[in-house]
Structures are given as C-alpha cells and as structure tokens.
Amino acid sequence: MTIWIRNAWYMAGWASELDGDGLLSRTILGQPLVLYRCEDGQIAVLEDRCCHRAAPLSRGRREGDQLRCMYHGLKFAADGACVEIPGQQTIPPAMRVRSFPAVEQQTLVWVWMGQAALADPAQIPSWPYLTDPSWRNLEGYIHYQADYRLIVDNLLDFSHLAYVHENSIGNASQATEKAQLERIPLGLRVTKLAPNEPPAPHFRKFGGFTGNVDRWNLYDWHVAGNVMLMDGGAEAVGKGGHQGPRETAVQFRHMTALTPETETTTHYFFAQSHNFAIDNPQVTRQVHETVANAFLEDKAMIEAQQRNIARDPTAPMQAISHDAALFHIRQRISAQIESETGAKRAAE
Amino acid sequence: MTIWIRNAWYMAGWASELDGDGLLSRTILGQPLVLYRCEDGQIAVLEDRCCHRAAPLSRGRREGDQLRCMYHGLKFAADGACVEIPGQQTIPPAMRVRSFPAVEQQTLVWVWMGQAALADPAQIPSWPYLTDPSWRNLEGYIHYQADYRLIVDNLLDFSHLAYVHENSIGNASQATEKAQLERIPLGLRVTKLAPNEPPAPHFRKFGGFTGNVDRWNLYDWHVAGNVMLMDGGAEAVGKGGHQGPRETAVQFRHMTALTPETETTTHYFFAQSHNFAIDNPQVTRQVHETVANAFLEDKAMIEAQQRNIARDPTAPMQAISHDAALFHIRQRISAQIESETGAKRAAE
C-alpha cells in the first residue's frame, strides 16, 4: 500500500545543485535517482542503479551527456538507453535504466515519478518571485525524519503557530482564529486574516511597527507535489490590510515543497522571498533564518510525533475542529492514490 | 505475548528527578510516560502522547498542575482529562490521555502500569534506610541494553560473584556455596551465609578486617516490580555473624529495582546504604562506586548475553543446580503474566 501520489511533479532540488559537471544523488518516493544537467541545459534523471549489477550510477563518470557506470563500464544516454558495453558488440534492448521526465523552472528542478505519458510541464507550479529581480530569497533545505504527511498536516494548520512558534513567528491569537478554506481544483485555498493584533516578533523586526497590525496568510496548497505558495504579510491597522495598497506593509512570498524521500523521511525545500531591503544580503539572510529557525521548531516536534506514531501506528487520533484543512487534504491525497492504484490495476 | 507483569508497582524514578517544575519523560513497559509533581506534592503520570496528533506531552508546558501540549495547544489535567482545546468550545469525553497511579515514598517514585482499580499503595515495598538519618546512600541508575529477566537472573544467583566480580566484590568460595531459599508470598527469601572466609576487597577496605570474616547476604526478592531488598555484611569470625551484635561488622542495606523500559532495555535503579562514617560524603561515594562498578561488570556480561540470545532466541539453555532461584522466580513471573492475561481475556 503506497502512501505517495506518483503522477505529480515533485521538486527534486535546486537548479544550483546541478551546476557544472556534477552528479546529484537523491532518493525520491523511495527511488534512488541520479540527476545531471546536459549540455543543452536539459536535466537528465536516471534510476541510480545500473541495470547490469545494481551499482549506483551516481558513482559514475560524465562523458558529455552520457553517464558511464564506473563498476563495469556500461555507458548510458540521458534517456536511460545503454550505448556501450565494454567487450560486447550487441546491446540488448532490455539493457537500459529507467529515466524520469524533469524540468528546470525558476531556479527549481522538478521530476515526474509516475507514468511518463502523463507528464505535463504546464502543471508545474509557477513562482515568479524566485527569479523576479525585485524579490530576494535564499535556497532552503531541511532533511526530515518523518512521513511527509505529518509535515503536510503541519503546514495546513495555523493553530500550532501559537505554541510551537510562541517565541519566533507565532502569537497567541492564532490558536483560536479559524482560517477560511476554499476547495479549488488543485487543492485548497487558505485565507487566514488576523486583524488588529500585536505584531509577531519578525514583523516588528522587519516592519518597525509600533502599534497593532493586520496580518494575513493567503495560500494555495497543491495536493500534487505537496507545494505551498503563500502571500503573507502585515500592515499597520487602518491601511487596508492585504487588500492594499500595502504601502508600509511587510510582505513575503513563500514557497514550500515537500518531496517524500522514503516512507519516513522527507526533503523539505523552501524559499522565503522579500521585496524590501533587497540590496542588503544580510536582510535576506535574516529573513531566511527567521523562517528556517521556525521550521526547525516544527521539525523537532514533528519528528518526535513520528517516533510516537512509529511506536504504535494503530493508536487512534482524536480530531479537533482545527483539523479541517488537514483532513480535507489527507482525503484528496488518498483519493488520488486510490485512483492511480485502481487505474494501474485496471490496466493490468 | 507479553513478558511483563502489569499489575505491579514499578519504580519510575528518584523523587529528586521531579524537583521543581520539570517534566520527566520515561518509557516503562514500552509505554512512554511524562511525569511531574503537582503543587500538593502528588505525582502526575500521563501517557507521553497527546490524544490529538500523538505529539509528546513531555515537550509541553506546565501550567500549574495542568500540562499543555505545545503542538496544537490542547491542555490536560493531571488525571488526563482534556480541559482546553484552542478554538473549540466543546470537549468530547474521548479527548483524554491515559493517566497512571503513582506514589512517592522514601525518595522513590512508584508507578502502577496495570488496572488502576487494583493499585494498592500498601503493596509498595518500604525501605526506611533511604530516609533514616543514621544511614546514607547515593541514588544509582544504570541503563541496560537487556531484557529485564536476564538481570533478574543475575541478581538471583550468587555463584557469578566469584567470576564476574573476581576483582571487585566477589570471592572464590561463592562459586560453590549454596543459598538457602524460602518461598514467601511476595517472592523469595534468600539466605546466603559464607562463614569463616577471607574478606572480599570491599569488606577489607571498609572494615579493616585482618583475619577471616563471616559474611551474609539476606534478601527478599519481590516478584512484582522486580525489587530486591538486602541486608548484607561481614563480621570478624567468632562475633556472631549476622545474628549480632554486629558491633564491628560492616553492614549495608541494598535496594535494587528493575523497571523494564522496552522488551530489550531496562532501567536499573539501586541504592547501597551504609551506617558507618555517615558524615563523610567521600565514604558514601566510595560505597556507592564499589557496587556501581560491580554492576557495570554485570552489565557488560549481561548485554553480551542478550546479544547472543537475540541472535538465536530458540537455542536451548542447559540448567545447573545454581539456577534454582532464578527458575523459581521466572515461573512466578510467568504465572503472574498468565493470570493477568487470562483475567483480561475472561473479562472481554
């Protein structure tokens, strides 16, 4: 029984990880992959396992756009076809490794782990703030010892901000305010408005607010690929809140992409973009570290939660009203997995 | 198939571990627990798993006698009832965590892991030497990578003293002398007398004996909770041995309590009390370290034994005559487990 949607674009890494001639080894949905950038810029993604004797191709050698296994010397093209077997003239058609569709877009590398025929690059979420010259961000990554769904839960819940993040990005009112949820085809649109509240520490820090603020978090949660794209910010009370004109607002654009590594580990990619003080790299670093540190607070809690669940996976969990968004997304994930598995069964 | 008696008081820790506002996280019989001391001194013991999303409550925050989960903010009373759900008015009755009866007595904290209705504090072993002003001890703890029953075996056998402890607390005669065993309701009364033998190193050290001594180890082994309470000592030959008047004797009162953590790990609590040189903390430390070091000798052997057993759990063990006490207690443990399991089955 799988816990993963396969027909989805998952973030495989930052494009910068593929600079130069390097080979990047990364496991996604339990599948070890080797990634590299071809001379025309295309990203090649191959199974990180030679079809001959299972040696990892990430220990191999780039020869132009081809990749030679450095155990017995078999050479593979970027599409996975074997193009050379030392000491042998004929190459049987079965002699190939699986390749995976991949796309580089806006500093991100995306890979498609499902049926290649269904891979449509148009479905990849666009996030222009990563390349827009009026915004800045660093490239964030956290390795998680947890089932990706526990992190999905976390990102679909705002009440935890008041507790997990009480000393960083949270404040007390968030425990009780409800988010507005709207089901959209790709997932869930979440609107959480916190009017007229004292600014959280990072808003005080970056906005210099002395009085209360209107705070907003508006985001779309993408079921496929576990991507969150958020418009978040705060503005002094009485200036129109998120509806603008946001003249003295502190604004962020946030992207998180959760890519399952194994059933109990997850790649957590994120970027927190800001449009103020963009020529001050120190501010960019501070903005980044503020959320990175908050995510480490989540990580400590979620990994502890994972250990408790692993100890007794069948113990019941009691729902509360704040769980609405996470339940909805859990159902959408399950339905999608069901449909993929059923379709596969039907095709067999 | 369980290997643990549930209806028993197990030592959960030293009372000193619960000083102040602290939360103590400890796993007992495979169950993660969080312990804290309420304002009236009562010890609260709760399942260390929030009933909402399985976050550990030991990462929570004390609010008076109540404990708030710092993931989503649910708050629990010391009896496990949920008393607050952020953003929600009604609290369903199922919204609670399990609590466990606990008692603090004579510097020790005891917890009852079985049916709460059967928890009778009168059954907790009393050991006045821990608080009696004419005795002194330190608070001992060792974490063991072994099934608790292997440590029970060890404590119910004296022949190993001659081998495992040949250079510390043992001597050669102990290999062949038999202990006298008396079955008593709570377990086994063991009487081991070693008349007229050269003093073991620690008796020489603390008693200054120049000639032979009469040595004794008199103890009750409690099946429930794996508790050993011992009167041990040595006296110069011809002075009446353990029967007194013990005027120049070196005497100890020893307590060991073995609390299973998981099926293959154990909490080993112990105290070696002495009534000589009680105003000299250095002597108290030496007395403590003498036994602590001997226990580390046991630990090395028993953990090696555990690894051998884990490798081939079904390999037979050949009994010898020294095994009488350990077999008896193993049977008592099994019978008690059987009776608990049977009663549970009958009740269902």
Next chain:
Amino acid sequence: MTIWIRNAWYMAGWASELDGDGLLSRTILGQPLVLYRCEDGQIAVLEDRCCHRAAPLSRGRREGDQLRCMYHGLKFAADGACVEIPGQQTIPPAMRVRSFPAVEQQTLVWVWMGQAALADPAQIPSWPYLTDPSWRNLEGYIHYQADYRLIVDNLLDFSHLAYVHENSIGNASQATEKAQLERIPLGLRVTKLAPNEPPAPHFRKFGGFTGNVDRWNLYDWHVAGNVMLMDGGAEAVGKGGHQGPRETAVQFRHMTALTPETETTTHYFFAQSHNFAIDNPQVTRQVHETVANAFLEDKAMIEAQQRNIARDPTAPMQAISHDAALFHIRQRISAQIESETGAKRAAE
C-alpha cells in the same frame, strides 16, 4: 534458505591472531566462534556461547587448554565438553558447546563449519609463498558490509579493473579483453593475458618498465571457501611473458580468502607476496598497500551495490558477456548448497 556452503574450509584468521594466551572472537557463517591455540599448537574453535546461559565464552578465561565461562564459572575442554560446574558434582552429557575442526597451515587458520565427519585437511589449499623465505607479504584484512557473493563476482571479473581501478592497478585495455576460463574440479582456472600494453602504475613503479609489457593474471578460483590463488605479473615485451624465463619480470603471488561473517558482511583476507627487494620492508609495505588501496576502491563500489540490492532485492540484473565466470561460480555455489541441503533433508 542458506546462501553458504557449509562443508568447506574457510579461512578463520591469521595464525598470528592467536599468538599467546589470547581468545579470538569471530563470527563465521553467522556463528559466533571463540578461537585459541592449545599448548600443543592445536587450534580450538568453540561456539562463542556458553550452553548454560548463553554468555560469550570469548569473555572467559583460559585455564591451560580449557576455557572457563566468566559468568557462572562453567569450564570447557578444547573439544567443547564441560569439565566443571561450580557447586555441582554431576555433569550431564548435554552440557557441552559445539566445537569445530580447525587447522593451522602456512600462517593461516582454517575452520570447517559443516559436518565434522567430512572435514579433510588435505582439501585445504596450500600456498607456500606465505612461508617460503624467498617471498614476502603482509597479512591483509578488510571488513566488508556486503554479501560475500558480490565480492566473489568482483574477483571473477577483470573488466572492472579499467573502471574501478583506473587510477591504481587497472588500465583501459582490461575492459575489453576476455579471460580464458577452464572448469576444474575445485572451481575455475582463469587465464587473462594482456600482451603488449602500457604498464599499469604499480608495474611501472616496481619494475621500472619504460616500454610496453606483457601482463598476465593466472589463477584458480576455489568454490569451497571462496579462495583465489593467483600468479600475476608483467614482463617487458619480447621476453616470453608469463612463460618465462621472467628474468626481468615483476611477479606477485596473491591469495584472497572470503569468509562470510553474516548474510550481509564478509571477512576479506588477503596476501600479496613479492619476490623482489625482499630485504626491504618498505617495498613489502608498498606492495601490500597498492593492492589494499585497490581493494578499498572495490569495497566502496560493492558496499554501494549491496545497499542498492538490499533496497530492492528482486529487481532484475541484466547479464553481459563478461559475466561468464561469475555466473559459472554462482551456479557451482548454488549446486553445492543444494546438494548439502538435500543430503541433510534426506538424512532426517
């Protein structure tokens, strides 16, 4: 389902590991063993598990040719019979540990893990270069995190030399040249001749060749015990190659013995003997380190291969023509295991 031939002599260690009174603890075919040398030079090999309570005998004490368990003091003769039980007069016949036939020969210790009645020391491979005064070697050992069969594969394939060892003992031509294979009763005779090629780095280093060389690797692979005995070398072109007179040749005699420790770990013993500069210990060390470093290149690749296989043990492997030798030996191993298992079943 076993993956090991049992009726075979396996190299258990270097004789030097048993110098003095020491006890050597080593696991072979999943069986923990304790080895020691008796006063008459005979090697005793016993199960490293006391038959009483499973304590490891390797934590015991030598008493002449006997071994006392230092948990409860049982004493065993070199044949595994218990000869003393403290506090008990009668010794039941079941009170014994298994012993294993063992032979010391030419600096090596061999142990027989199968039916004792079939143990014939005449089947132990002889390798006089280890003791011949005109040859020198160091005693090599590598601990492998891999199924021994993956290392067998590696040693039966020369094509990998060009890739894994491109910077050490390999060179490019080896990728395409085929070895000559001859099936012999004990396994496989491999002849690999590389006439008229540039000398590999280590031949240049030790032979001072300036022009091309004829290179040879002639070896017998022993299915039982996974032993490789090789005559390898290089001679300047035009001097008769391996057929002699080898007057200016650089020659090695190489022994490798692979002894499975567990299903996924292996003891890798090896010796690279040389007959030049034998009075210069630094040369002996360089010769040794050249192959030892090459073996570490193999180890890195094979352990990575093992991890890939462990992740998905049923994934197919596509054969290439260089695999002939390894397939042949895999079949011989399987046939031998089959025959042992069948014989055992028939006997029951």
